[in-house]
Structure formats: structure tokens, C-alpha cells
Amino acid sequence: MLQYVLKRLLSAIPVLFGISLLLFFMLRMLPGDPAQVLAGQMASSEDIKLIRHQLGLDQPIFVQYGIFLSRLAKFDLGRSARTQSPVIKEVWARLPNTMLLAVAAITLACLFGIPAGIISATRPYTWIDYLFTSMALFGISMPVFWLGLMLVVIFSVVLHWLPAGGTGSWKHIILPSFTLAAFVVAFITRMTRASMMEALSQDYTTTARSKGLKERVVIVKHALKNALIPIITVVGLQFGLLLGGAVLTETVFAWPGVGRLIVDSILARDYPVIQGTILIFGLLYILVNLVVDMIYAFIDPRIRYD
Amino acid sequence: MTETIQPQARKTQRSADSRLKRNWAKLRRNKAALFGGSLILIYLITALLAPVIFPSSPSAPNLSRALERPSIGNPLGMDELGRSILGRVIYGSRISLLIAIGVVFVGLLVGVPLGLVSGYYGGKVDFSIQRVTDTLLAFPGFLLALALVAVLGVGLKNTIISVGISMVPIYIRLVRGCALSVREQTYVEAARAVGTRDRTILLRHILPNVMVPITIQTSLGMGMGILSAAGLGFLGLGVQPPTPEWGAMLGSGRAYLFHAPHVATFPGIAIFLAVLGFNLAGDGLRDVLDPRFRL
Amino acid sequence: MKQESLLSIKNLRTRFHIYEGMVTAVDGVNLDVHRGETLGVVGESGCGKSVTALSILRLLASPPAEIQGEILFGGSNLLELNLDEIRRIRGNAISMIFQEPMTSLNPVLTIGEQISEAIRLHQGVARQEAWSKAVEMLQMVQIPSPKMRAHEYPHQLSGGMRQRAMIAMALSCRPRLLLADEPTTALDVTIQAQIVDLMERLKEEFRTSIVLITHNLGLIAEMAKRVLVMYMGKVVEEASVEDLFQEPLHPYTQGLLESIPWIGKKLKTGRKQLQEIPGIVPSLLEMPEGCRFHPRCSRVMNICSKEEPPLVQKDGRRVLCWLWA
Numbered sequence: 001m002l003q004y005v006l007k008r009l010l011s012a013i014p015v016l017f018g019i020s021l022l023l024f025f026m027l028r029m030l031p032g033d034p035a036q037v038l039a040g041q042m043a044s045s046e047d048i049k050l051i052r053h054q055l056g057l058d059q060p061i062f063v064q065y066g067i068f069l070s071r072l073a074k075f076d077l078g079r080s081a082r083t084q085s086p087v088i089k090e091v092w093a094r095l096p097n098t099m100l101l102a103v104a105a106i107t108l109a110c111l112f113g114i115p116a117g118i119i120s121a122t123r124p125y126t127w128i129d130y131l132f133t134s135m136a137l138f139g140i141s142m143p144v145f146w147l148g149l150m151l152v153v154i155f156s157v158v159l160h161w162l163p164a165g166g167t168g169s170w171k172h173i174i175l176p177s178f179t180l181a182a183f184v185v186a187f188i189t190r191m192t193r194a195s196m197m198e199a200l201s202q203d204y205t206t207t208a209r210s211k212g213l214k215e216r217v218v219i220v221k222h223a224l225k226n227a228l229i230p231i232i233t234v235v236g237l238q239f240g241l242l243l244g245g246a247v248l249t250e251t252v253f254a255w256p257g258v259g260r261l262i263v264d265s266i267l268a269r270d271y272p273v274i275q276g277t278i279l280i281f282g283l284l285y286i287l288v289n290l291v292v293d294m295i296y297a298f299i300d301p302r303i304r305y306d
Numbered sequence: 307m308t309e310t311i312q313p314q315a316r317k318t319q320r321s322a323d324s325r326l327k328r329n330w331a332k333l334r335r336n337k338a339a340l341f342g343g344s345l346i347l348i349y350l351i352t353a354l355l356a357p358v359i360f361p362s363s364p365s366a367p368n369l370s371r372a373l374e375r376p377s378i379g380n381p382l383g384m385d386e387l388g389r390s391i392l393g394r395v396i397y398g399s400r401i402s403l404l405i406a407i408g409v410v411f412v413g414l415l416v417g418v419p420l421g422l423v424s425g426y427y428g429g430k431v432d433f434s435i436q437r438v439t440d441t442l443l444a445f446p447g448f449l450l451a452l453a454l455v456a457v458l459g460v461g462l463k464n465t466i467i468s469v470g471i472s473m474v475p476i477y478i479r480l481v482r483g484c485a486l487s488v489r490e491q492t493y494v495e496a497a498r499a500v501g502t503r504d505r506t507i508l509l510r511h512i513l514p515n516v517m518v519p520i521t522i523q524t525s526l527g528m529g530m531g532i533l534s535a536a537g538l539g540f541l542g543l544g545v546q547p548p549t550p551e552w553g554a555m556l557g558s559g560r561a562y563l564f565h566a567p568h569v570a571t572f573p574g575i576a577i578f579l580a581v582l583g584f585n586l587a588g589d590g591l592r593d594v595l596d597p598r599f600r601l
Numbered sequence: 602m603k604q605e606s607l608l609s610i611k612n613l614r615t616r617f618h619i620y621e622g623m624v625t626a627v628d629g630v631n632l633d634v635h636r637g638e639t640l641g642v643v644g645e646s647g648c649g650k651s652v653t654a655l656s657i658l659r660l661l662a663s664p665p666a667e668i669q670g671e672i673l674f675g676g677s678n679l680l681e682l683n684l685d686e687i688r689r690i691r692g693n694a695i696s697m698i699f700q701e702p703m704t705s706l707n708p709v710l711t712i713g714e715q716i717s718e719a720i721r722l723h724q725g726v727a728r729q730e731a732w733s734k735a736v737e738m739l740q741m742v743q744i745p746s747p748k749m750r751a752h753e754y755p756h757q758l759s760g761g762m763r764q765r766a767m768i769a770m771a772l773s774c775r776p777r778l779l780l781a782d783e784p785t786t787a788l789d790v791t792i793q794a795q796i797v798d799l800m801e802r803l804k805e806e807f808r809t810s811i812v813l814i815t816h817n818l819g820l821i822a823e824m825a826k827r828v829l830v831m832y833m834g835k836v837v838e839e840a841s842v843e844d845l846f847q848e849p850l851h852p853y854t855q856g857l858l859e860s861i862p863w864i865g866k867k868l869k870t871g872r873k874q875l876q877e878i879p880g881i882v883p884s885l886l887e888m889p890e891g892c893r894f895h896p897r898c899s900r901v902m903n904i905c906s907k908e909e910p911p912l913v914q915k916d917g918r919r920v921l922c923w924l925w926a
Contacts, residue, residue, distance in 0.1 A: 011440075018441030026457050137589075141582040143533055145540050146556055146574030153567045164563075203704040209660055211719040211770070212691030215684075221718075225709045244446030248537050252560070262449075263541050266456045274456050282444045301709055301754040 001297060001304050008293045012286055019282045023275050024068050077276035082268055087276035091258055095280075097167070098257035101249070102242045104173055105180035110235060113185040117192020117231075121200060122219060132189060139186030144245050148179040148252035165254035176253040180245055184238045191234040195227035202226070229300050236292025240285040332594045339590020345583030353399040364393035365548040373566040383568045386558060391569065394550040395576050401551045402532050402580060405466055409531035410524050412470025417477025418520065422508055424478065425485025435478065442475040451534050455543050462551075465544045469534045473527055480523055484516045518595045525588035529581040536577050552577045606673075607810050608634040608657070608695075608778055613670035615649075615656045624885045626652040628834035630670075634778065639804065639811040641825030641842070643818065643857070645882055649834040650814045654780040658697060659687050674778075693723040696771035700783035702763035706755040712739070713751030716770045723774045738769040742799060761792035768799065775807050782814045797823060818861060822846060830854050833882065833893040840918040850920040852898045853878070892923065900924060 077087035120129045155175060156164040163172050200223050208222040247259035258277055265273040297303045333339055368388035376383040382391035424435040442450060454468035488494060488511065497507050538544030539553025547554060552573040559569030615627040627649040634640045642650045655661050656668050657679065672679040675694065699705040707715060716735035720726060739747035742765040755763055764784065771779060785793040801824065804811055813825055821828055828845050830838040830853065838851040849855045856878035867873060880897040883889060889896050895905040904923050913925045
């Protein structure tokens with residue numbers, strides 16, 4: 001087990017390096033002068049020269065990368081070209097909002113998706129199975145931002161039940177989290193159904209039944225426990241995808257999260273912020289995947305006791 | 307005392323002879339897949355015959371009719387610049403189709419060779435390609451496309467490239483996995499033992515086996531590509547106006563959500579139906595070609 | 602003196618609805634198991650022997666499967682009981698062990714848990730007591746350090762130990778009948794011998810009757826008292842072990858016995874090649890007319906291809922063949 005954990009941690013390192021390299025070169029792939037780009041639209045030529053020196057852009061590229069990495073280690077992601085405030089501060093202020101949304105969405109998705117998948121798997125090819133799988137199919141075919149807008153139309157414009165955007169009360173989180181959850185619930189339902197059907201067709205399920213166990217026990221204690229392993233993997237993966245979908249949802253609902261920050265920064269060509277936020281997203285995703293791997297190792301005794 | 311006895315077999319319904327015929331029959335039975343296929347067909351026809359179905363220009367503004375509600379003569383209404391939404395949705399299908407094909411093309415072009423090489427040769431080549439793939443996969447697909455757009459800029463071409471590149475790692479992984487398992491097969495070992503060149507093995511043995519998952523992924527990928535591109539369009543970072551891209555139409559329609567919701571509604575339905583079609587068809591293909599992955 | 606039957610199957614017919622049509626896996630099988638005896642059921646893969654066992658405990662999913670006939674046990678017809686009643690019998694009065702111990706044991710539950718859950722269910726005892734009984738069972742099947750092993754998972758045990766654990770699981774509630782579906786097929790030859798010994802011993806100790814399903818004639822010779830030979834869903838011969846091996850009546854049985862190689866065979870018979878039954882078992886979708894074995898039969902007659910043979914009783918044996926009609 002320890003070996004497994006170490007292996008996973010170690011394999012994350014080259015990826016981290018890879019991301020930093022990617023982002024490092026992103027800036028330099030832009031047309032034009034990076035210093036100018038970093039300085040923003042309004043800078044004077046002296047400012048640009050200063051920035052160039054500050055950033056060490058007059059040094060050989062390896063040195064630049066070294067400086068970049070050392071800055072990263074100190075959590076220094078530079079300053080926003082728009083607001084001049086440290087990137088990390090901007091991100092930090094908004095991160096909790098995005099996390100809140102993501103957690104709410106994944107919880108909703110699991111609450112609906114996993115039971116739906118189990119029911120589908122235990123009553124395959126019945127009307128209820130078709131209902132759930134169709135809903136899942138619709139969920140992954142719908143553009144998340146369109147769903148959000150439609151929900152706003154129905155619940156805000158027509159019914160006046162829920163606010164259309166912003167934060168403030170618990171009411172504000174309902175629509176965005178449901179929207180975000182819709183896409184994910186589809187994946188989770190499908191995965192749960194597939195995984196459960198697989199588990200239920202295994203020999204050990206027949207053995208369990210041959211012992212006279214009640215069907216409910218067979219489903220939950222024997223099949224589900226095995227099926228959970230790939231399901232958890234998918235949930236973890238989806239959490240990462242949520243971070244991407246959050247971009248669109250936050251835009252629709254004017255939710256003050258990191259996603260909106262990315263979009264605004266891209267539109268404003270605020271490259272330090274773009275770089276910083278994408279880096280953080282990447283890091284988060286890797287972290288989530290690592291945690292999922294750990295959980296996975298923990299619940300699968302074949303890995304735990306090796 | 308024995309004579310030659312001809313065994314008389316009682317025949318029950320026999321499945322069709324060639325594999326292709328059998329697969330086609332199986333596919334036809336799957337109503338969902340057929341529905342998806344017909345959606346795709348409608349989509350294709352709309353895209354190809356757009357000027358025939360809707361002769362007037364979809365991008366010519368007519369402010370006097372801005373935000374007109376849907377009516378009998380004008381089924382989908384007018385958008386904020388007085389353009390027919392029906393017309394723009396129809397022409398938008400061309401753009402989306404172009405994007406879908408382009409995106410998958412990029413993914414295949416880069417992803418398949420890299421995946422084949424990575425899976426078949428293994429070793430250091432595999433290691434380095436995999437590390438790059440890991441890095442790309444460290445970002446959820448849409449974010450990667452977003453990041454690329456930030457670097458490359460907006461517009462149709464860049465949208466296709468960005469979303470296409472975000473698909474590449476998926477294809478690499480898929481092809482690599484398949485190549486790895488095929489490589490272990492005895493017939494490949496046999497081919498190598500008689501001295502067949504690697505290139506021939508790749509083309510004649512590995513590639514045909516890889517076609518199955520690629521085909522399934524392509525169908526699903528076209529749907530995903532449309533969604534990602536629409537997402538970029540919605541944010542204003544994809545295809546730029548006045549080109550009628552469905553996502554961009556949604557984006558600009560958003561401002562009028564409260565008093566003219568029809569502007570945002572219909573392009574979204576179009577996206578939904580197109581993606582649904584690809585997903586249904588992809589699932590159907592998967593059921594027929596590779597039931598192990600049946601969802 | 603006619604022994605009372607423990608289990609009596611009359612005219613069992615198990616069919617499956619599949620796309621290509623209706624497949625009859627078990628077609629009119631009659632069998633009796635007496636108290637304390639081991640009944641062998643022999644046949645090639647696909648002859649319906651496993652499906653028969655699964656039909657007894659009704660472990661086949663009922664929409665595709667359709668079961669007809671009578672299965673009399675303990676005064677009732679098992680096919681007429683509702684699911685709750687059948688569950689009371691499963692693992693309790695009738696138990697089953699399967700071929701592949703690795704896949705038949707649940708990988709995420711401990712051995713001890715998998716054994717004790719049946720005990721808890723059928724004997725109504727508390728968790729602690731059930732656990733110690735489970736450990737006792739592990740001891741009885743000769744698994745070393747049973748207390749420790751009970752906390753382990755299937756993948757931590759060797760193949761032989763897993764099969765022992767399965768046997769422990771099946772016998773934990775002292776069933777009157779054990780259905781053993783290819784219990785030794787997945788094991789090494791040396792382990793096979795150990796498992797056979799174990800099963801014999803436990804059978805004596807628990808007074809359990811066994812239905813031993815296998816394609817291994819050697820196993821039948823060692824363990825069974827009476828044998829049924831099945832082919833394409835029908836019982837083609839039934840006899841005591843001695844009678845069957847000394848004087849097989851049905852051509853299929855003869856073919857099976859002749860295909861067994863033994864040391865010195867080449868010298869004695871002069872044959873250089875292994876004897877086999879020509880042809881292969883046809884698909885259940887394309888059953889031959891008349892006697893199902895006739896296309897491969899070395900003693901086939903004209904009538905065999907036209908009409909199904911009758912069941913012939915002869916000296917306490919039964920055979921389904923025109924040769925003896």
C-alpha cells in the first residue's frame with residue numbers, strides 16, 4: 001500500500017513540471033513582446049523596460065525558467081496587469097466560491113446519480129431504466145450554459161422563485177449548483193449503472209444468492225461495494241471536470257469564482273492572471289486525482305493488502 | 307450395420323452471414339441509435355442544403371425587426387439585430403459541422419500516430435509521450451481549450467485548433483491502450499518472428515483493431531467538440547460575430563434573456579439535438595462493435 | 602429396499618429466450634439423490650449439467666430462463682416456492698460450490714465475513730458467535746491459522762485454500778445436500794486430491810449428500826456411487842459407478858471412456874493415436890433430429906436419425922438409446 005501511495009505521488013511530479021513548463025512557454029508563444037504583454041495595454045516604454053528587467057527577460061531562457069520556478073515555490077504568481085494586485089490574492093479571494101459550487105454540485109450529482117444508477121442496474125431494460133438512462137443522455141448532450149439560461153428563464157423570469165445570479169443567500173446557490181450538477185449526474189448515473197451491472201453479473205453475486213441472502217443484501221453488501229471502486233474514480237474525475245464547467249456556469253450566474261476570473265482575464269488579456277489561475281486549476285485537478293487514488297487504494301483490499 | 311446418415315438439423319433462425327450484415331442488423335434494431343442517426347442525418351442535410359432551405363442572408367441586420375417574438379411566418383423569431391433566428395440556426399449548422407469535423411480531424415491526426423507509436427514501441431518513447439499526455443490531461447478538456455485560446459486568440463480557425471488539441475490526449479490514451487493489448491497478441495508476435503517490418507505490423511495488424519474504439523470515440527467526440535466550441539463561443543472567445551455559431555448566438559442572446567428569451571433558447575436546442583444525435587449514434591455503435599463497454 | 606429420495610427431479614425442462622430463438626438447455630431430466638450418497642453428473646461443457654444445478658436452487662434469472670417440471674425436496678416442490686422460501690433453503694438445506702474459487706468469492710469481503718453471514722442468516726446467531734463458528738469451519742477444512750485467515754481477503758489465499766474456504770462456506774449450516782459444480786477443475790492435480798479427500802471426510806461427518814458435477818471421469822470413479830451421463834440437455838445413461846465403468850451401454854459413454862488415455866494403452870491396443878468421439882457437440886440452436894447423438898455415433902442405425910430414442914430400464918440402470926430398446 002505504501003508503495004502504491006509513493007508511486008502515485010512520484011508520478012505527479014513530472015506532471016507538475018510539465019504544467020509549469022507549459023505555462024512558462026505559453027507566454028512566450030504569444031505574438032509580440034512578453035514584457036509588453038505582461039505590462040498591459042497602458043504601460044509606457046520605461047515601465048516595459050523595467051518589467052523586462054524585473055522578469056529577467058534579458059537573461060538566457062534557462063535562467064528565466066529557474067526564476068519562474070523559484071517564484072512559484074514562493075507562491076509568487078506575479079501581478080495582475082489590470083489591477084496590479086498579486087495574482088495569488090485575486091485567486092485566493094475567489095477560490096472558496098468556486099469550491100463551494102463544485103462541492104454542492106458533486107454532492108447533488110452523487111445524491112441523484114448513484115441511486116439512479118443502482119436502480120437502473122437492478123431493473124435493466126424496464127421503463128424506469130429507460131427513463132434514467134435517457135435523462136442521463138440528455139444531461140450530457142445539453143450545453144451547460146444553455147441549461148443554466150433555461151433554468152433562469154423558468155425559475156427567475158417566469159416563476160420568480162429564485163434569483164438569476166450573484167450571491168447572498170442560500171437561494172443563490174440552487175440554480176448554479178443544479179446546472180453544474182446536471183452534466184455530472186449524467187456521467188455518474190451511466191457509470192454507476194455500468195459498474196453495478198458488471199458487479200451483478202459476476203460469479204460472486206451468484207455465490208451470494210446461493211447462500212440465501214436477501215436480494216437487498218446482495219445488491220448493497222456484495223455488488224455495490226465492488227462497483228463503488230470505479231464509481232469513485234469517476235466522481236473524482238468529474239470533480240475535475242466541474243472545475244472546467246464552473247467557468248461557464250459562473251459566467252451565466254455571475255458567480256464570483258475563479259472561473260469568471262479566467263474568462264474576464266482572457267477577455268482583458270491579463271496574462272499573469274490567466275497563467276496563475278490555469279496553473280492553480282491544474283494543481284487542484286492533480287490533487288483531486290491523487291486523493292481519489294488514495295481513497296481507491298483504501299477501499300480496495302487488493303491494493304491495501306499487497 | 308451402419309449406413310451413411312445425413313444429420314438432419316432442425317434450424318432455428320440464423321443470423322446473417324457476413325459480419326457487416328450482422329452488425330448492421332443489430333444496429334438497426336437499436337431504436338435509440340436509429341433516432342440518433344436520423345438526427346445526424348437531418349443535421350447534415352440542413353448544413354449542406356442551407357442556402358436552399360433559407361435563401362436570404364442570415365447575417366444581414368434589420369433593426370426594425372429586432373427581438374421579434376416567434377410567429378407563424380417567422381417560427382423562431384428575430385434576434386437582437388433583427389436577423390432571423392431560424393436562418394442563423396440553419397447556417398449555424400454549417401459552422402458547427404465544420405467545427406465538429408475539424409476538431410476530430412485534429413485529434414485523429416495528432417492523436418492516432420502518437421498513440422500507436424507510444425503503445426507499440428513502448429520504452430522511452432512511450433514514457434515521454436505519456437508524460438506530455440499526462441500534462442495535457444491535467445486540465446479538464448474545456449480549460450485546456452480555454453488556455454489555448456488565450457494564447458492563440460479567437461476565431462473559427464483557432465477554435466478548431468484549441469478544441470482539437472484538447473481532444474488529442476484522449477485519442478492518444480485510447481489508441482495507446484488498444485495498441486498495447488494488440489501488441490501482446492500471439493499473431494503479432496508471430497508476424498515479428500517472421501521478420502515483418504514494424505511499419506507493416508502497425509498498419510496491417512494494429513491499426514484495424516484500433517479502428518473500433520476510434521470510431522466510437524469519434525462519434526462521441528464530435529458531440530463533445532460542438533459543446534466545447536459552443537462554450538467558447540458563448541464566452542465570446544470562440545467564433546466571432548457576425549458568423550452564426552450557435553454558442554455565440556446564445557452568448558449574445560443572454561443579455562435579452564428577460565424579455566426576449568427566444569433568442570437564447572433556440573440555438574441551444576439546436577446544439578442539444580446535434581450533440582444528442584452524435585451521442586446516441588456513438589452509444590449504438592459501441593453496443594454493436596464492443597459490447598464490453600456497454601453503458 | 603427402495604431408499605427414500607432426498608431430492609427428486611421430475612421432467613425438468615429449462616429453456617432460455619435469446620434473440621435467435623428459444624434454447625433448451627435441460628430437456629426432460631429426471632434424477633434422484635438418496636440420503637448420504639454421492640451422485641455424479643458427467644458430460645461435456647454445454648450439456649446442461651450446471652444449468653440443472655442452478656435450476657434446483659433457482660439461481661437463473663427468470664426473464665430469460667423458463668423452468669418447468671418438478672423438483673421435490675423436503676416435501677415441497679422447489680419450483681413452486683416463492684423467493685423468500687427458496688432463500689431459506691439456499692445455503693441452509695441445499696448449498697452450492699462453484700468452479701472458480703477466485704471469482705466466486707467476493708474480493709472486497711473477508712473470508713470470515715463471507716462464511717459467517719450465512720450462519721448469521723440461517724441460524725440466527727449474533728455476530729461474535731457466527732464469527733467463531735466460521736473460524737471453526739475453517740479449521741475443519743484444514744486451513745492453517747484459521748483465526749488469522751478469517752480476517753484475510755480471497756486474493757491473499759492460494760487456489761486450494763480458496764476452494765477450501767468455499768467448501769467451509771457451503772457446509773457452514775450443515776446442508777443436507779451439496780451441489781458441487783466442477784469443484785476441482787480449476788485446481789492443480791495435487792490440490793485436487795486433497796480437496797477430494799476433504800469432501801469425502803466432511804460428507805461422512807456431516808452426513809451430506811452430494812451432487813458432483815464434472816467432466817472428469819476419474820473424479821467420478823473416486824467419489825460417486827451412482828452416475829448420470831448427460832448430453833445436450835438429456836440424461837443418456839444412468840447406472841452405478843461400477844456398472845458404468847465396467848459395461849457402459851450408451852455409445853456416448855463408451856466413447857468417453859475410450860478416450861481416456863492410460864499407461865500401456867498403446868502397447869495393449871496397438872493404437873498410436875488418442876481415441877476421440879468424432880465431430881463436436883452441435884449448437885443447441887441446431888439440434889439433430891431423432892437421437893441427438895446420432896451424427897457422432899459409431900453405432901448409429903437408420904431409426905436414430907428419425908425418432909428420439911425411448912428410455913430403457915435394464916437391471917436397475919437406464920439408457921436412452923435405440924440399441925437397447
